[in-house]
Amino acid sequence: MDTVISISSAFCLLLGSFLCLTGGIGILRFPDFYTRMHAVGVSDTSAAGMILIGLMLQSPDGIVITKLVIILLMLLFINPAASHALAQAAMQHGLKPLLDKKESDKNNGHNETAHDRTPNEGRSLSNP
Amino acid sequence: MKDLFAVVMLLGIYGLLSASFFVSMDAVDVAFTEASVGAGISTLLMLTTITMVGRYEHAARHKPTLALAVILITGALLIYGTLDMPYFGSPHAPANLHVAPQYLNDAVPGLNNSKQEVGVPNVVTAVLASYRGFDTFGEAAVIFTAGVGVLALLSVVRRPEEDAEIDAINDSMHQQHLILRIVIKILIPFIFLFALYVQFHGDYGPGGGFQAGVIFAVAIILYAMLFGLSTARRVINQSLIQILAAVGVLIYGSVGLVSILNGGNFLDYSALSSDPVAGQHLGILVIELGVGITVTSVMLIIFFNFAGRRENRRVSGSVTGNNSKNSSATKAAR
Amino acid sequence: MILGLYNYWVVVVLMMTGFYIVIAQGNLIKKIVGLNIFQTSVFILYISMAKVEGGSAPILTDGISQYSNPLPHVLILTAIVVGIATTSLGLALAVRIKEAYGSIEEDEIQDRDNKEC
Numbered sequence: 001m002d003t004v005i006s007i008s009s010a011f012c013l014l015l016g017s018f019l020c021l022t023g024g025i026g027i028l029r030f031p032d033f034y035t036r037m038h039a040v041g042v043s044d045t046s047a048a049g050m051i052l053i054g055l056m057l058q059s060p061d062g063i064v065i066t067k068l069v070i071i072l073l074m075l076l077f078i079n080p081a082a083s084h085a086l087a088q089a090a091m092q093h094g095l096k097p098l099l100d101k102k103e104s105d106k107n108n109g110h111n112e113t114a115h116d117r118t119p120n121e122g123r124s125l126s127n128p
Numbered sequence: 129m130k131d132l133f134a135v136v137m138l139l140g141i142y143g144l145l146s147a148s149f150f151v152s153m154d155a156v157d158v159a160f161t162e163a164s165v166g167a168g169i170s171t172l173l174m175l176t177t178i179t180m181v182g183r184y185e186h187a188a189r190h191k192p193t194l195a196l197a198v199i200l201i202t203g204a205l206l207i208y209g210t211l212d213m214p215y216f217g218s219p220h221a222p223a224n225l226h227v228a229p230q231y232l233n234d235a236v237p238g239l240n241n242s243k244q245e246v247g248v249p250n251v252v253t254a255v256l257a258s259y260r261g262f263d264t265f266g267e268a269a270v271i272f273t274a275g276v277g278v279l280a281l282l283s284v285v286r287r288p289e290e291d292a293e294i295d296a297i298n299d300s301m302h303q304q305h306l307i308l309r310i311v312i313k314i315l316i317p318f319i320f321l322f323a324l325y326v327q328f329h330g331d332y333g334p335g336g337g338f339q340a341g342v343i344f345a346v347a348i349i350l351y352a353m354l355f356g357l358s359t360a361r362r363v364i365n366q367s368l369i370q371i372l373a374a375v376g377v378l379i380y381g382s383v384g385l386v387s388i389l390n391g392g393n394f395l396d397y398s399a400l401s402s403d404p405v406a407g408q409h410l411g412i413l414v415i416e417l418g419v420g421i422t423v424t425s426v427m428l429i430i431f432f433n434f435a436g437r438r439e440n441r442r443v444s445g446s447v448t449g450n451n452s453k454n455s456s457a458t459k460a461a462r
Numbered sequence: 463m464i465l466g467l468y469n470y471w472v473v474v475v476l477m478m479t480g481f482y483i484v485i486a487q488g489n490l491i492k493k494i495v496g497l498n499i500f501q502t503s504v505f506i507l508y509i510s511m512a513k514v515e516g517g518s519a520p521i522l523t524d525g526i527s528q529y530s531n532p533l534p535h536v537l538i539l540t541a542i543v544v545g546i547a548t549t550s551l552g553l554a555l556a557v558r559i560k561e562a563y564g565s566i567e568e569d570e571i572q573d574r575d576n577k578e579c
Contacts, residue, residue: 274547
């Protein structure tokens with residue numbers, strides 16, 4: 001039983017580290033702000049969750065498991081809210097997602113740095 | 129690097145990295161404080177300042193050759209000076225030999241010793257609050273002075289008709305920030321609970337007055353960022369915060385005075401009750417409370433004055449001014 | 463001998479970086495950032511001096527006999543909080559300077575002062 005627990009906890013920890021690494025690679029390699037946010041939001045949350053579950057399997061007594069569960073719950077609340085805040089702030093300021101090649105050729109690559117100053121409640125490429 | 133926004137973000141990352149460095153050096157209390165203060169409040173205040181002074185730096189006009197020469201000479205002299213220092217991690221370094229073993233041995237009974245002076249397992253809190261209580265009193269006074277200084281420099285007189293206009297703008301933004309507002313409403317009680325836990329658990333684990341005060345203030349700042357400054361001002365009365373900042377330092381000083389009245393020295397907690405160790409516990413509890421109250425109030429004073437100044441400049445501007453403030457504020461929330 | 467002292471050299475490098483930023487950059491916000499880096503390097507100096515090989519965090523529990531030195535931790539705790547007090551006052555001053563002079567670059571502020579004299 002002990003070896004099963006320690007092997008599964010090691011597996012969870014390794015999986016969490018791998019997910020974190022892929023999130024980091026995603027930030028560097030994805031072409032557009034929104035795709036980068038998606039990479040980080042999903043992979044960082046699940047990576048931290050996996051690491052916490054790995055720690056939970058290894059913890060000696062109940063009080064530590066309770067604290068880790070609470071941290072996991074807080075994490076599941078806060079990370080998606082933060083990603084949403086960033087993406088909404090970008091959308092509100094007019095940063096357009098990179099849609100397809102034709103559009104980027106048309107605008108001469110100005111998509112990444114578009115900053116128009118009008119309020120953008122109406123602009124919605126995906127209905128909020 | 130011309131973009132000050134990138135500089136501030138890098139400073140936040142640097143603060144978080146140094147906090148993790150402190151953890152690996154076994155300095156858990158310090159890491160806690162550095163993470164909450166350096167990577168949290170400091171980045172927030174710098175972002176607020178950048179929105180007011182301008183995001184990009186102008187080109188420098190003179191060449192920094194003299195500065196480089198001074199740096200290289202000073203650096204070489206310092207490295208020459210460190211050749212005599214004790215090795216990293218050696219237990220026989222002079223820093224670890226004289227006073228520190230006495231603190232470690234005498235604070236709590238039963239481990240290596242027979243005396244028991246303070247009775248608190250977290251030695252850092254014991255030293256901070258009891259053995260070096262004067263320094264912590266000075267520190268509380270310094271924080272209070274910084275709050276008063278920011279108040280003197282940045283406070284604005286608000287007129288009631290501006291408040292009505294700001295309220296109208298904030299209500300129209302409700303739809304936009306709906307998700308964040310609901311999530312924050314759920315989370316703020318838990319943040320308060322955590323701050324209370326850190327405050328009162330500082331005797332047994334990492335924590336104490338400073339960290340708890342900062343976390344308290346951050347919860348209220350989050351609320352103010354998402355719901356609008358005027359709503360937050362109505363929830364938390366400004367003059368109450370200013371009075372609380374002074375009350376914290378007053379609590380600290382009065383503990384010292386009560387010790388004198390009971391026959392001991394200033395800030396000698398053993399005189400606070402019949403059993404000296406219980407007196408130490410009581411004294412540490414009350415002064416950590418005082419420090420926590422002062423730190424919370426001063427952080428709130430600083431934030432409200434920075435944000436109030438910013439809002440005062442833009443209140444006659446267009447809606448876009450508020451849009452950019454809210455979006456930069458929500459970037460800071462991350 | 464050299465390998466045992468590397469933590470002090472890291473501190474010296476950081477300290478010189480912060481010092482260079484304070485004296486060579488013209489923008490006031492960058493000077494405050496440099497001051498922050500300088501402060502953090504001093505914290506790292508003290509905390510690295512406090513570490514004892516094989517020690518643990520200075521919270522007394524059963525079963526651990528070697529602790530790291532808690533005294534520098536206390537000093538640095540105070541220093542961090544004082545550092546943020548100084549930073550916030552510096553930022554408030556930068557905001558007021560911007561309002562009074564119209565810019566936060568050192569050269570432009572000095573030009574305006576020289577012109578008005």
